[in-house]
Amino acid sequence: MMGAAISRWTMSYFAAALVFLIAAEGLMVAGYGFPAAPMEAPETLVLVHMVTIGWLSLLMCGALFQFVPVLVATPLRYPALVLPAFVLLLTGLGCLLGGFLQLAGSFDADLPLLAMAGVFLPSGFALAVWVIAVTLWAGRPLALPARFVAVGLFAVVVVAMLGASFAFVLSGTSPFDPLIELRPHILTIHVAIGFGGWLGFTAIGVSYRLLPMFMLSPESERSTAYWVWWCGSAALLLIALIVPATLLLAVGTGPVITVACLLAFLALGLYAADLTFFYRHRRRRTIELNSSAALGAFAMLYLAVLLFAALLLTGTLEQHVGALIHLIAFGWLTGLGLSQLYKIVPFLTWLECYGPVMGRQPTPRVQDMVVEKRDMPWFAVYFLGVLVCTAALLADQPTLFRILALMPLMATVAIVVELIGARRLSNIAAERRLPPGTMQPRLFLPPTLNWRRS
Amino acid sequence: MSTTTLLEDAICDALRLVIDPELGENLVDLGLIYDIAVGGDGGAYVEMTTTTRGCPATAYLRDAVQTAVWNVPGIHYVEVRLTYEPPWRPEMMDDAAKRHLGIPEKTERQA
Numbered sequence: 001m002m003g004a005a006i007s008r009w010t011m012s013y014f015a016a017a018l019v020f021l022i023a024a025e026g027l028m029v030a031g032y033g034f035p036a037a038p039m040e041a042p043e044t045l046v047l048v049h050m051v052t053i054g055w056l057s058l059l060m061c062g063a064l065f066q067f068v069p070v071l072v073a074t075p076l077r078y079p080a081l082v083l084p085a086f087v088l089l090l091t092g093l094g095c096l097l098g099g100f101l102q103l104a105g106s107f108d109a110d111l112p113l114l115a116m117a118g119v120f121l122p123s124g125f126a127l128a129v130w131v132i133a134v135t136l137w138a139g140r141p142l143a144l145p146a147r148f149v150a151v152g153l154f155a156v157v158v159v160a161m162l163g164a165s166f167a168f169v170l171s172g173t174s175p176f177d178p179l180i181e182l183r184p185h186i187l188t189i190h191v192a193i194g195f196g197g198w199l200g201f202t203a204i205g206v207s208y209r210l211l212p213m214f215m216l217s218p219e220s221e222r223s224t225a226y227w228v229w230w231c232g233s234a235a236l237l238l239i240a241l242i243v244p245a246t247l248l249l250a251v252g253t254g255p256v257i258t259v260a261c262l263l264a265f266l267a268l269g270l271y272a273a274d275l276t277f278f279y280r281h282r283r284r285r286t287i288e289l290n291s292s293a294a295l296g297a298f299a300m301l302y303l304a305v306l307l308f309a310a311l312l313l314t315g316t317l318e319q320h321v322g323a324l325i326h327l328i329a330f331g332w333l334t335g336l337g338l339s340q341l342y343k344i345v346p347f348l349t350w351l352e353c354y355g356p357v358m359g360r361q362p363t364p365r366v367q368d369m370v371v372e373k374r375d376m377p378w379f380a381v382y383f384l385g386v387l388v389c390t391a392a393l394l395a396d397q398p399t400l401f402r403i404l405a406l407m408p409l410m411a412t413v414a415i416v417v418e419l420i421g422a423r424r425l426s427n428i429a430a431e432r433r434l435p436p437g438t439m440q441p442r443l444f445l446p447p448t449l450n451w452r453r454s
Numbered sequence: 455m456s457t458t459t460l461l462e463d464a465i466c467d468a469l470r471l472v473i474d475p476e477l478g479e480n481l482v483d484l485g486l487i488y489d490i491a492v493g494g495d496g497g498a499y500v501e502m503t504t505t506t507r508g509c510p511a512t513a514y515l516r517d518a519v520q521t522a523v524w525n526v527p528g529i530h531y532v533e534v535r536l537t538y539e540p541p542w543r544p545e546m547m548d549d550a551a552k553r554h555l556g557i558p559e560k561t562e563r564q565a
Binding site: 213 | 468471472473475476478505506507508509510511512513514515517518519520521522525544555556557558
């Protein structure tokens, strides 16, 4: 059973995700898509889905395959499906991006790529959801962080189904006319449930487990955390019910959205109280860079909440929704993702390389695999870059945005170079790097391609 | 000092070779070794835990403890039991580990 608890393909998910992140940031610097093109332009859709599926969803899936077993203290079920899910997701995303490029007129192929994406992507997500859901089911009764993940799984199912319906509509193969009429509502649900449910709610749930673990904060479940779950789940349910409410009850969407927003604000307020508790009551006074950099991501989350409230109150949400989404996607979710990868990649690399010889000879520490002092400024550059980019979007300055977008791009590349260094063990002194019995880990593939174990 | 006590001390020293990868300190100083007992026949019994239930390093840590104890001269048989009763708490670390991790040596619970 050695290494049974390491998800073999997680590093591959992470590697692909980081490639998409850097590519998307590079496209923003190159002036591709929003803000140079309108929000609904196919070029913008390419960019958006590179970030949401290519980067954030692959990152989330890879992380969940590794950490759901930690949340429920039971091994991952059906691990053989993790690789097929990865292949389907990559194929589906390739078709989706190709389909958008067809719409943009910059790519011509006699293939219904969007319709193919509408099949491959939901299939990939279905496999990933199945593996994680069955693992959660085996770990009942669920601890609170796992319940957040469970809601996140429902959310991704909704998002994937709606996304597939869009793909079929855009490809001209949808048999359902009402989908076209309801497109604005469905788009709202697709975006809100995607960011708020699948990516956001799941990240919040995992943070309830990882933050106390990394900082040695009290791990007991707080009543506020239960309220975060209830209020957040109710808000997501209301958003998901916008279309049925509109069709069946003939009520306007306004009241439903207002109640959902109030519940979401309440949930995020209580989450802020819990985050403050974890950081203030941590027993590890000197925290590692992953935990301190995560503070930047949480600050961005609450800046996004304030921005959302301000845009709502001033009636300018529609005008500045791009800036808001940029702050959520890059400030909060990407910031949190990069900060946690900074810990998770060295940790998994350490287990892979030194775990088998532990107890036989001295091993380096996980902390020896990165140089925090060298990397801390890059996280500062990253968050500062996202802030000024958001400001440029709010000020409607696309050229300035392109120039400023270099900051997060450079910082991301620097952090990724450090992660590659961790995989290469390059920060460990040569004489301690590979004791007898150890092997240099592969950059992003499992140590051995034993397909039967997957 | 009896032979079994000497062996228990030797096992304790051997287990200092095994570090918790997340915290970077050895299992003994972290308080993750709950019990070490040696029988007259050279059989060793070790009761251990991990900092968190379901930790991905659990299998490695258990195997490493088994190997480290097995390599102690005079030990012929090793049994390692993993337990979460009581669950590990940071207060269980010794003062050296607390200092390394920047944890106040007198925690609220102890004060």
